[in-house]
Amino acid sequence: MTLISRNPADPDDVLVRLTAPGAFAAADAVERARTAQAAWADAGAAARSAALGAVADAVDAAAAELAALAVREVGKPLAEARAEVARTAAIWRYYAQAPYAPTGAVHETAAGPGLLLTRRRPHGVAGLITPWNFPFAIPTWKAAPALAAGNAVVLKPAPEATACAQRLAELVEQALPDGVFTLVPGGATEGGALVSAADVVSFTGSSGVGRSxxxxxxARGIPVQAEMGGLNAALVLPDADFGLAAAHIAASIAGYAGQKCTATSRVIAVGAALDPLREALTEALRAVPVGDPAADGTVCGPLITENARAEVASAWRDLPVLAGGSVPDGPGWYAAPTLVEKVAPGHRLLREEVFGPVAALLTAGDLDHAVRLTNAARYGLVTSVHTADLSAALHGLDRLDTGMVRVNAPSTGVDFHLPFGGSKASSFGPREQGQAALDFYTSSRTYTLSPARVL
Structure with missing residues (x-):
């Protein structure tokens, strides 16, 4: 397999062209990581903390270079690329403190002398399979907690983000002992081999691949987590600030061309909210700056591939378009931020994650109806609720089948120190990020310590 990574804003600009290393290379990387892992786990809190802190410093020092690389390879608008790099450094720094945290507890025995201990220990080698849309942050929020807990890491990034992964790996490897962090570029072959060899697996990507x-x-009996996308709704009640809600929702539809699992793809207007929301959101989407991701002020850049743009354009075909609905001429895989209405219940926009800057405007008679519409999707990642009524917001919080609910805020946005994940088809296994990630990359062991003889 020849792996090619192109600039989506200028497809003639090829960043990477290489032959994928194959399944053996992935399996070999795991074995080398397993050899290095024991010493890494035994190195102690100070050594692991210092190493992760050094990665954070290296990311900060290379911030401008990394942001420019994300713009060029995955078409991320410059402002978002800079923010992602800053978050990447912050995540490494956050987990640099984790090695000093307690890893267990001491308990009294039920009877007699002795001690009962619980202690969390690393699994061994963490196999990480990551997408292209957050080429620095997602590998980091998987690798940093795994390393902090004493695991070694083998990373298989998406082919479209190979150059970003290679540069991140260079920064990480400089701070860590040999073999503790290894990059294996490639596609399905390398990913499958990694899953077959690692001791714990974390995946972010499409639903179909995630299920596999x-x-x-x-089947191997190893811990696994999978984040597999969303079909996220924004609920807007009649008492909402429509200008603010429209600004939040437009940003969640069009930001980074909608290429986020937390992007808004369904907008549900409750009762009398329909007309003012339709007007405000249509105006907000038409005003979104679309164009070269390297330009200051760009919000919506290109889609990642030509096929991705074709999929997005097909999603609005034959539907009434309120904003957008066009594919600009010229180089680059661009699509205008689009809002459609009168979408039939069985339409693909209400069943599948399109992963582009397009959303459907729906109507609900009341909040209960809006909650039912939201929960009807097979995904359950995040929902935003826009209202001035705290009681209504709390009502929605209790009944929505989504892992995250954001009130009077965009559906996009992640707090890396809190658990991240969804329900139903969006996620499988434990949550990512924060303390939840440290728990996932370790297993709990119980020790009974009894005296050799009773005095």
């Missing part, structure tokens, strides 16, 4: 990863890992 889960099946393979669970």
């Amino acid at each position: 990863v889960v099946r393979s890992a669970t």
Whole structure:
């Protein structure tokens, strides 16, 4: 397999062209990581903390270079690329403190002298399979907690983000002992081999591939988590600030061309909210700056591939378009931020994650109806609720089948120190990020310490 990574704003600009290393290379990387892992786990809190802190410093020092690389390779608008790099450094720094945290507890015995201890220990080698849309942050929020807990890491990034992964790996490897962090570029072959060899697996990507990863890992009896997308709704009640809600929702539809699992793809206007929301959101989407991701002020850049743009354009075909609905001429895989209405219940926009800057405007008679519409999707990642009524917001919080609910805020946005994940088809296994990630990359062990003889 020849792996090619192109600039989506200028497809003639090829960043990477290489031959994928194959399944053996992935399996070999795991074995080398397993050899290095024991010493890394035994190195102690100070050594692991210092190493992760050094990665954070290296990311900060290379911030401008990394942001420019994300713009060029995955078409991320410059402002978002800079923010992602800053978050990447912050995540490494956050987990640099984790090695000093307690890893267990001491308990009294039920009877007699002795001690009962619980202690969390690393699994061994963490196999990480990551997408292209957050080429620095997602590999980091998987690798940093795994390393902090004493695991070694083998990373298989998406082919479209190979150059970003290679540069991140260079920064990480400089701070860590040999073999503790290894990059294996490639596609499905390398990813499958990694799942077949690692001791714990974390995946972010499409639903279909994620289900395959889960099946393979669970058949081996190893811990696995999979984040597999969303079909996220924004609920807007009649008492909402329509200008603010429209600004939040437009940003969640069009930001980075909608190429986020937390992007808004369904907008549900409740009762009398329909007309003012339709007007405000249509105006907001038409005003979104679209164009070269390297330009200051760009919000919506190109889609990642030509096929991705074709999929997005097909999603609005034959639907009434309120904003957008066009594909600009010229180089680059661009699509205008689009809002459609009168979408039939069985339409693909209400069943599948399109992963582009397009959303459907729906109507609900009341909040209960809006909650039912939201929960009807097979995904359950994040929902935003826009209202001035705290009681209504709390009502929605209790009944929505999504892993995250954001009130009077965009559906996009992640707090890396809190658990991240969804329900239903969006996620499988434990949550990512924060303390939840440290728990996932370790297993709990119980020790009974009894005296050799009773005095």
